Amino acid sequence: MSYWPTFLNPWAAALASAIAIPSLLILYFLKLRRREMTVPSTLLWKKAVQDLQVNAPFQRLRKNLLLFLQLLLLLLLLLAFSRPVTNYSPGAGTTTVILIDRSASMGTKDPDLKGLTRLEEAKRRAKDLVETLGKNAQAMVIAFDETAETIAPLSADIPALKRAIDSIQQTDKKSRLKTAYQLAEAQASFNPEQLRPGVGTLPDVWVYSDGRVTDAAELTIRGNLKYDKVGSDKTGNVAIVAMNAKRNYERPTEVQIFARLANFGTEAVNADVQLTVDGKVRAVAGTSLVPERWTEQQREKATAKDSVEFTIEMTAAGVVKVEQMHKEGDALAADDAATVVVPPPKNLAVLLVTEGNFFLELAMKSLQLQNPQQLLPAAYENAKPANFDVIIFDRYQPKFLPPAGNFVYFGATPPDSKIKGEPPVYVPKPPKEKKVVGVIDWKRDHPILRHLQLGSHGFADPIKLTVPPEAEVLMEGPTGPLMVMMREKFSTQFVMAFDVIESTWPLKPSFPVFMHNLMQFLAVGSEMDVRPQFEPGSTPRIQRALLQRVAPGITSVRVNGPAWSKDVPVPANGDLALPPLDRVGLYTTSPALPPFDQVAVNLLDFNESNVVPVDQPPGGVGDKIAEGGGKSRLELWWWIVACAALPLLLLEWWVYTRRVHL
């Protein structure tokens, strides 16, 4: 970086110097009226003058301090008049297109930018450039990330251009330059004549970016492209570059979260990764990250662990957040955390097929079910319903079963299943022949049976079940399994070997709890996937049918994001497109519109998280501006006046009044 000042007004100052300095000298000598004094002899005086002149060339000038001070003052004023500036970059051309990167990586706070983000630094440099616009020059401002947006059309209004630059907001989107270049070409009204050699001048295109664009290979532009690199090579960043969450198919209440981290700094770091669910810390894991900029050989020598895996139990909805905790030297915050929304259990449509069962009917009423219905077995066989999430068969083995779904059997066994019962359906016996059995053991850690005390219950004459090895026995009695779960094809079979009426269980509080847990479990199992994660800038579309179903007649939806909160009007027809979710974080809708009531937007972009700026212009198109170019331009003229000329004037006054001589 050169601090040598540049002069904005050199020729005028040189002309003024050529006139003023000789004028001062002439005036000085003209005005010099020597006082006449009589001395006895000029002999010694002349000799003294001659001696001094011999020893000191320009003695006549040198010996007069006042003249020198006046000359110095004049020179300082002329220097100020030449408008010296420091940190000056070449000015804008006649037509200048300013492209400012506002993508995620531009949110990096480089250590040498003193608290500013790269975008703020880019804006500052762009404003400096705008200040250099000449009289007939015009400039336009385009901000780009994944898309490009014209912030200010071609204009010569410098304040308006600066306001436009100030209005550019940070996004967490990816960076693509091609559309920006196309927009610049289109908007700058490039004249085809300009392309002929020697005819016209191409516009200057200034790109303020860190060069981390995804489409560098596709770039071409007609114009004098100047790339002003923003950012430092020494900046560090630990980022979450990949994250995935899924439910365990075998154990739907179990959520597994995977995350991969990357270190874009210069030194290896150990970073902790923290997992929170709805803001509560559930787990912490450590990673050991080597810098991505290291060579393969360096990376092989180091021991690295760049991914973590968490397994947690989740039967309810929640927002899972993975966050890397190594904040020291971390310049980019947008990639420090990633969230995923685990949906709530589905509100189930449940059908009870029974001849009549007071306890089950009562239990179904107590559960908050979407569409509880009850059919007699004959009616069921006739109707062959297929749109229920769960069908409970009470002491009845159906002849028809939908191809997929959840089926619960009380005192019955499934048809055509590997689970066999003897007898297939519970047969009541005379009271004297009834044989009540207890529970020997049950799976206390299973989500359905967790926290339940089942040891004191009695069940009369349970069906003797024969279960295949893949079936999971949840409760076992002395005569065999009492409760079995098995997944077959697209179905989940849940078989209870006993009749609830002929047991002591319904009278205990654990029964409604069991029913609730069962419905939760089946509901979770019916939606195995977590909510999709969106990239920054996504515009999720809410289908009309969903709107009609959840909130008919709604006119606007409020979207609350990490950076803003907006009311989005709902169109009369068609789907509702949410505004671009351009910052990372969790967005919510009000009223809640599942599955869009909570939307997770994550960066998870290796390229954007890589905060090492690219030295050369993206795609090798254009020239790189020397480092320091476009930095703040400091006008020095008033410093010269304040710090040098005024004190000099005071000194001159003092010399004049005191007649100080060299």
Place this chain on the structure above:
Amino acid sequence: MTVAQAPKNDLLLDPGFMARLDQLDVMSRKLLAGKMKGERRSKRRGQSMEFADYRNYVVGDDLRFIDWNIYARLDRLFLKLFLEEEDLSVYVIIDVSRSCDYGNPNKALYLKRVAAALGYIGLVNYNRVNIVAMADGIVAETGALRGRRRVGQMIDFVSKLRPTGASHLASACKRFALAHRQKGVLVVLSDFFDKGGYENGLRYVAGGKYDLFAVQCLSPQEIEPDLQGDLKLRDMEDDDMAEVSITQPLIKQYKANLNAYCLGLKDYVTRRGGTYLFASTSVPFDTLVLNYLRERGLLG
């Protein structure tokens, strides 16, 4: 010595000071032949009471000085010789060029007072006193004066001297030397600022028949110039102009040059058997006469 004892400004010599001068006489380091009988021992043999030597009688000698006792013993005629006492010629050359009319106290007045004092001392001791005023030549002179009765004439001459013309030491000294062949004490009172160079003048009077005393008299304003600013300096004698801008280096250089000038004069005079005396007019006049001139051997 106090200023109160010095003569008043309008008087060259006041009576009290003259009374003190009565005790002094002009001294010469050389035995110089006089012109008339006087009170000072001469190189010549004469008729004083003091025996000097014997010599053989030759025909024509005065028979009164034959030592008859020796003739009686040796039968040869010897003549007794006695020391002669003659008067002393005291020349005072006083510079009356315009450059002397400068300074406070005024150089010309100061020089006239010294000349008057020396003349007075010479006259009261029966010396042959000749006061010569010089500028670009010899302007005036008293002629040989002798005896106390001539004091009034001498003081009248000195008091009437007025600054005139430019210094031309060479022509003045040359004319003086040609006109005054009588040996004696020569006191030159001047500032010795001669653009032609003092050497050309002093070479006529230094050494040889004169016992030279060079008294250089400068005013305090010449020794420590109190000048400031850009000046056009006009020479009092020839109206020569010098444009100077007074600076500390210039003042320093001026003083160095003045010092070198005075030392050069002193060196020139002393190497030729003379005596040099520097006097500032700020030194009280009586101090110069009663102390400095006595210390230098001019007065005794």
